[in-house]
Amino acid sequence: MDTTTTTDSKWDRLIRPEYVHGSLYTDEAIFREELEKIWYRTWVYVGHVSEIPNPNDYVLKTIGLEEVIMTRDREGQINLLHNRCPHRGNRVCVKREGNARSFTCAYHGWNFGNDGALKGYPYPSGYPDDKRKELGLGKVARMSIYKGFVFGSLAADGPTLEEHLGPARAALDNVCANSPEGEIELNTGFLQHKVKANWKLLVENETDGYHPQVTHASIFEVAQSGIGPLYNEAADSVTRYFGNGHSELDLRPEFRKFNEPMRWFGTSASRLPDYVSKMNARYGEQKAHEIMVDGVRHVMIFPNLFIAEIQLFVLQPLSVSETVQHVTALQFKGAPDLNRRMRQQTMGSVGPAGFLLADDAEMYERTQAGVAQRNPEWLYLGRGSHRERVEDDGCVIGNVTDDMPSRHLWKHYKSLMEAA
Amino acid sequence: MTQDQMLQLMEVSQFIYQEARLQDEHRYDEWERLWTDDAIYWVPANGDDLDPEACMSIIYDNRSRLGLRVKQFYTGKRHTQMPQSRLCRVVSNIEVLGQEDEDLRVRANAIVFESHTRGEVLWACTNTYHLRRLDGQWRMARKKVVLANNHSALYTMSFLV
Numbered sequence: 297m298d299t300t301t302t303t304d305s306k307w308d309r310l311i312r313p314e315y316v317h318g319s320l321y322t323d324e325a326i327f328r329e330e331l332e333k334i335w336y337r338t339w340v341y342v343g344h345v346s347e348i349p350n351p352n353d354y355v356l357k358t359i360g361l362e363e364v365i366m367t368r369d370r371e372g373q374i375n376l377l378h379n380r381c382p383h384r385g386n387r388v389c390v391k392r393e394g395n396a397r398s399f400t401c402a403y404h405g406w407n408f409g410n411d412g413a414l415k416g417y418p419y420p421s422g423y424p425d426d427k428r429k430e431l432g433l434g435k436v437a438r439m440s441i442y443k444g445f446v447f448g449s450l451a452a453d454g455p456t457l458e459e460h461l462g463p464a465r466a467a468l469d470n471v472c473a474n475s476p477e478g479e480i481e482l483n484t485g486f487l488q489h490k491v492k493a494n495w496k497l498l499v500e501n502e503t504d505g506y507h508p509q510v511t512h513a514s515i516f517e518v519a520q521s522g523i524g525p526l527y528n529e530a531a532d533s534v535t536r537y538f539g540n541g542h543s544e545l546d547l548r549p550e551f552r553k554f555n556e557p558m559r560w561f562g563t564s565a566s567r568l569p570d571y572v573s574k575m576n577a578r579y580g581e582q583k584a585h586e587i588m589v590d591g592v593r594h595v596m597i598f599p600n601l602f603i604a605e606i607q608l609f610v611l612q613p614l615s616v617s618e619t620v621q622h623v624t625a626l627q628f629k630g631a632p633d634l635n636r637r638m639r640q641q642t643m644g645s646v647g648p649a650g651f652l653l654a655d656d657a658e659m660y661e662r663t664q665a666g667v668a669q670r671n672p673e674w675l676y677l678g679r680g681s682h683r684e685r686v687e688d689d690g691c692v693i694g695n696v697t698d699d700m701p702s703r704h705l706w707k708h709y710k711s712l713m714e715a716a
Numbered sequence: 717m718t719q720d721q722m723l724q725l726m727e728v729s730q731f732i733y734q735e736a737r738l739q740d741e742h743r744y745d746e747w748e749r750l751w752t753d754d755a756i757y758w759v760p761a762n763g764d765d766l767d768p769e770a771c772m773s774i775i776y777d778n779r780s781r782l783g784l785r786v787k788q789f790y791t792g793k794r795h796t797q798m799p800q801s802r803l804c805r806v807v808s809n810i811e812v813l814g815q816e817d818e819d820l821r822v823r824a825n826a827i828v829f830e831s832h833t834r835g836e837v838l839w840a841c842t843n844t845y846h847l848r849r850l851d852g853q854w855r856m857a858r859k860k861v862v863l864a865n866n867h868s869a870l871y872t873m874s875f876l877v
Contacts, residue, residue: 392867485762485771488869492834514793518784620869624772636769643768643776649759651788654874658796661834 311710314678314703318667321494327616333712334599335360336450339460341601341610342366342376342436345444346481347393352410355393358612359448364436365389366446367410370397374441376448377412378434388433399433408433443472444479445601463691464542467595471603474592475628476574482608484639486622487647493660495599495613498621500705501656502596502604503543505535505696506679511659515651522562526550526696533696536687541598541708543701548590560591560605563637571634592626598705606638607646617664623647677702721812728822728847729810731854736826739876740803744786747876752848752857755779759861759877774866774873785876796874802831803875807843819846819857826861830875837871840864 310317320326340359343366347355354367356379363379365388379387381401388399388408398415400407406417412433420426436448440457445468447457458465472478491498501507508527509516516524526533532549547560557565557572565572565588575584592605602609603626610622625642627635646653667675680698687693694700717725731750738747751757758768759775768776777785788794805828813821821844828839846858861877863870 485766487761487772487774490869490871492871511795514788514791514795517791517793518787639770639772640776643773644781647761647772647774648870648873649775649877651784654796654872655794657872 305714307710307713311706312674314681315674315676316706318669318673318675321496321664321667322616324616327494327613329713331360331613333715334709335613336362337454338451338599338712339440339447339449339455339457340599341597342439342446342448343610344480344482344608345374345441345446346479346483348374349483350395352395352397353393354389354396354410356389356391359436359450360613362450363387364448365399365410365433369409369411373411374439374446375411376436376439376446377408377410378436380434381406381408382414382431382433383417443468460540461542461597462539463689464538464540464544464595464597467538467542467544467593467603468597470590470593471626473579473587476571476578476631477629478578479629480608481627481629482624483627484625486610486624489621489623489646489648489650489653489657490614491619491621491657491660492617493619493657493664494617495611495619496709497660497663498611498619499541499596499599500702501660502602502609503535503545503594503701504699505533505545506699507659511655512652514655515645519651522559529695529697531696535694535696535698535700537692537694537701537704539690539708541705542596543598543705544593544595545696546593547696548593551589551591555589557585557588558591559589561634561637568633568637571628571631574630596701598708607642609646619660621653623653677706724820725810725812727854728812728820731847732807732810732822732824732845735856736805736807740805742789742797742800742803742875744789744876748783748786750856751779751782752850752855753779755782755856756858757782758859759863759866761866763867764862774863774870775861775877794874796872799833801875804829813844816846819848821845822847828877832872834871839873839877841877 310320342357348366348368351368351370351372354365357364357366365377365379367375369375379389381388383404383406386401386403388401398407398409407415409415412435414428414432436450437452438449440447442457472480505527509524526547533547536546537543551560558568575588594604596602600611606626607623608626612620623646625638645651677699680694680700684692684694684700692704735750757775757777759773760766761772761774805826807824807826809825811823813823824843826841826843830837842862844860845856848855848857
């Protein structure tokens with residue numbers, strides 16, 4: 297394997313300052329290398345603690361192509377276990393979710409606690425010594441939880457989760473602050489939308505503020521949505537790059553002009569009296585007002601967690617040209633009136649039949665088909681390169697319609713792929 | 717089966733075939749007129765019967781959102797249906813399950829073949845209808861479409877299922 301980091305690396309030839317090569321989305325070998333250097337090395341979002349609220353709850357998740365069982369054990373501790381029996385490699389858990397103190401391999405009956413420990417196996421006298429001490433379900437090398445968001449890394453060493461998130465942590469803080477109890481819950485099940493496209497096209501689209509007015513013209517037109525105009529070069533909305541691949545579309549400058557609570561959600565304080573009074577009680581009127589004017593942010597945590605105001609998406613690559621978007625409504629603890637609207641709007645806009653996402657999916661798939669063509673070989677990402685600027689905290693800012701997040705994402709990608 | 721029941725089954729079957737044809741032919745406005753004002757159009761996810769008021773569904777439209785769905789097609793900018801999917805569905809196993817208040821409950825299976833620029837997809841579902849007689853015409857008060865694979869990841873399904 298080529299492990300050089302000279303200026304003439306393969307990646308220098310594929311990634312230029314304002315251009316990326318089409319093969320980055322189509323080359324099977326590159327996808328395999330991404331699995332090793334991104335999906336199995338960096339921090340990847342796995343799930344949320346609220347998906348397994350009770351002792352012994354579990355749910356199947358993935359890190360790249362690896363299947364992991366996220367469990368809450370008897371003591372309430374969260375575990376990330378590889379779904380593979382150490383005996384003959386069988387999957388030990390085939391149900392997508394449930395409540396179980398242990399997992400029993402259906403092939404030879406090996407039994408594992410929901411912390412991964414091997415508890416027993418049939419006919420133990422057939423083994424020269426007690427294998428329970430040395431064998432068990434594999435554990436994801438590192439796990440870290442930030443405000444209920446569970447991340448895993450298959451690499452034993454590397455930056456901490458907090459280092460990895462950097463300033464993007466503020467965006468997760470902000471999501472939680474919109475809850476009158478300071479916590480989100482994911483308890484309504486996921487929609488699973490499969491697309492014939494490379495995962496990076498989805499990552500790039502999540503904070504692309506250039507496309508909504510065009511791609512989503514049909515729904516903006518008929519739903520009289522107030523969101524469309526915010527994605528306009530003349531708007532004060534910005535795009536922000538946090539570092540390490542993370543970015544956001546920040547619409548708060550526009551919402552602040554109006555200074556109306558809940559406008560971000562297309563509604564008003566008077567329609568959500570219960571939520572508003574609970575927010576006032578928790579944060580005080582001044583702070584609650586600010587939170588409710590700003591709303592939830594639109595943030596992409598590289599490589600696979602996307603929070604879009606009212607929804608949470610998880611990206612799962614299946615192959616170089618297939619990706620699943622898992623999506624669910626954000627639910628705020630203690631806010632039933634708001635939560636109901638979140639669910640309704642989520643069901644309308646996303647998933648396989650959604651007013652918005654079906655058209656995004658169409659664009660991913662057309663792009664995937666396009667980049668497989670030969671000429672021009674390169675994709676141009678130069679929009680707004682003359683007007684990006686760096687904020688005091690080191691984050692980069694661009695116009696909401698600029699390609700800035702993609703440009704910086706590719707720089708980060710290149711640094712990950714060049715690493716040995 | 718009494719003669720009245722046979723007649724009713726025939727009527728109901730004709731109505732369901734008509735609905736299928738309007739869907740296959742993308743005749744959205746005529747399809748929309750098949751619904752009652754209190755209609756519910758429901759395509760569950762992750763099982764047959766998860767409470768749509770508490771859990772995610774692929775589609776859970778009331779009458780007004782259903783109207784929005786139709787309007788979106790007519791903008792000419794619903795990209796995922798440009799070009800439109802070529803559709804051919806076979807509806808079968810039609811059974812009248814019984815009367816529920818003013819509605820007749822009817823069940824049917826459908827196999828829908830979709831040819832899209834993405835490729836060809838075969839969808840299979842069990843439909844449950846609540847049909848109501850209004851001014852001498854059958855109308856849909858409710859249609860629930862349980863896709864056989866609604867527990868797994870699905871390609872875009874932007875036509876009327």
